[in-house]
Amino acid sequence: MGIAPASCLVRRERVREHRRREALSAFSRFDLDPKPESENNISYRSDQMGLCGFSLWVKSSASAAGADRRDGRTNGMMKSFERTRQPVPMKTAEAIHEMIRERNLKPGDQLPSQRELALALGVSRPSLREALSVLETLGLISIQAGRGVFVAEERSEVAPAESWRFGAHYSLREVFEIRRAIEGAAAFLAVPNMGPEDLDMLEEMSREIETAAANRDVVKVAENDVRFHDLIFARCGNRLFRDIYAEVRRFVVESQKVPMLERNRLAETAKEHRRLVEAFRAANADGARRAMEQHIRGAAERARIFL
Template structure:
């Protein structure tokens, strides 16, 4: 049994491993939340969060009145999961906000990142590429979050950093949601966009960093079928 202090992301990783190893096969109905929460030693609320993360990534599929099943596409589903935050913001709203917020954050971070931070971004980008090839979707998105988070940490404006944190859950979901319909060419393009952002930040070119970040987020939104 896993330690009870483990976060939902750790449990999501365990379930992803079960799917990849064949312990849970495509079409299998996953055990009840009661059984699974006991197996992993976590609350049902934490388990639900883990299951929602895997559903967003296209590894699980919930059918009303039937339960939750392992998706047949192995993470390459025909459709994206339902948007989790529709009661408060549309996915379009979040992408539009990301363009404005992260574009300005990138501009203000340009020239301020240490070599260690730039190295972390390079490592995160390389990890994204490697984990996509291995279809470790959780680690792919975690590396993407690391990349964007480093830029935020270097932003000169404390209020913008705080604003980013207040919408981080919604931002994270826009980074996960397109994954099931992302083809290899788009993922490779996204990785190239990351490297262009790094180059602009390293050069201290705020206008270019903003432009590259805005382009990157717009392209991700297009992958999700949106044009913000």
């Protein structure tokens, strides 16, 4: 077996360093300095590794809004970027979903071109592509090569294999299996580290999930689901555990969206997060671990993966 060229080794090290920085900035939104050498408020950089959303909030929305104002393109959709601190791709996905609803677009209707969408929202093309990928995984749009982006038919039959875009890396089952193992442990470890503000944030996100589920707003459910799980890992108190999560997070986040193709079962997701909040408020570490493991099993089952 030959030795990898120096250029390959350099690229691998750069990828690892990029992921580490992305992880650190994700936790910075929770006022946590996970390592002495951490750099808070690292600005969002969309990439091809699927790490969208891991450098969260603060500079991402601010920089997008600032660029939009400088270019004289401020519009109604862009104002929402300035009001809330979210990852640019997720906020972009939310804006596109809102546009589909407001314009009452039907399945098969075509959306504006990617160039027009990026211009209207004042975001980069990589951020837009990541947002469209989110919407496609959630079953809201269909991206057809050479034709454009179309509103998708709501599917009554869930086909996880069709929605899972990381099959070349790991199967959906493998991701749910590792999630059950590490997220249950993270919930257990996070209980003693949850302060009053953390508990309030979990409560707020749980309510957002409940409201969004009732309105069948799958984008809002997905957004708050990701934030909820990020906070738990941010508070697990173990730097190595957080580093492991940083390495697999792009697969974890994608797996969180697949079960949401089952629109009629969004309420189950809401109930599972409510049970997690109750366990954290009761400072019940064993209860939090059990609730998390039950949540992962439930999500997997909705994706037709039986653990």
